[in-house]
Amino acid sequence: MVSIDKAAIVLTMAIVAIALGVAASGDMTQDAGPAVFTPSTVSTETSEPETSSFGADLAAEIREKAEQTIEVEDKVDMEDTSMEETMMEETMMEETMMEETMMEETSEPETIHVEIPTGTSYPGCEETNSCYSPADVTINAGDTVHWMNVDSSAHTVTAGTSADVQIEVFDSSLIMADGTWSHEFNDAGIYDYFCMIHPWMTGTVTVN
Numbered sequence: 001m002v003s004i005d006k007a008a009i010v011l012t013m014a015i016v017a018i019a020l021g022v023a024a025s026g027d028m029t030q031d032a033g034p035a036v037f038t039p040s041t042v043s044t045e046t047s048e049p050e051t052s053s054f055g056a057d058l059a060a061e062i063r064e065k066a067e068q069t070i071e072v073e074d075k076v077d078m079e080d081t082s083m084e085e086t087m088m089e090e091t092m093m094e095e096t097m098m099e100e101t102m103m104e105e106t107s108e109p110e111t112i113h114v115e116i117p118t119g120t121s122y123p124g125c126e127e128t129n130s131c132y133s134p135a136d137v138t139i140n141a142g143d144t145v146h147w148m149n150v151d152s153s154a155h156t157v158t159a160g161t162s163a164d165v166q167i168e169v170f171d172s173s174l175i176m177a178d179g180t181w182s183h184e185f186n187d188a189g190i191y192d193y194f195c196m197i198h199p200w201m202t203g204t205v206t207v208n
């Protein structure tokens with residue numbers, strides 16, 4: 001009985017000891033908790049800069065890539081611009097060549113036609129500046145103006161104005177019905193002219 005009691009006591013003590021031990025270890029775990037937590041907090045704190053430095057690295061990397069992309073885009077833009085410029089230059093050169101060709105064509109002496117319309121022997125055409133048609137012409141030096149009288153009355157093409165007649169510059173004398181008269185203008189200037197019979201008839205020839 002005693003041995004059994006002893007054994008029972010030992011067993012009980014052992015159980016208690018284990019229980020205490022468990023409790024103690026539990027306490028230890030609880031105690032260790034903050035101890036472990038503190039380093040982990042520290043490690044979290046240290047990991048935060050790590051995270052931010054990683055973020056900074058990532059940001060730098062993204063920035064670098066973005067810059068590279070921009071550089072590539074710039075290169076593409078430059079290539080596009082240089083291509084556009086080349087195309088524009090080519091177009092401009094073509095246009096210049098065309099203009100030069102046209103200039104060469106237009107530099108040939110031309111004949112410009114002016115009509116003396118019907119009904120101009122009566123006043124009225126001066127109100128619409130249509131006593132010669134067209135009343136104002138612009139030509140190049142060396143060009144010729146050719147007047148055709150389609151009216152039934154005779155008219156003149158006389159340099160100057162009725163108040164300042166300049167027959168010495170040019171004067172057609174009478175241009176009969178259906179008659180024509182031409183004059184070559186070799187000197188630049190603005191030449192007023194009029195009809196000596198019907199002084200309301202006026203026109204100008206501008207020579208460049």
Ligand SMILES: [Cu+2]
Nearest residue numbers: 155156195198
């Ligand atoms: Cu006239």
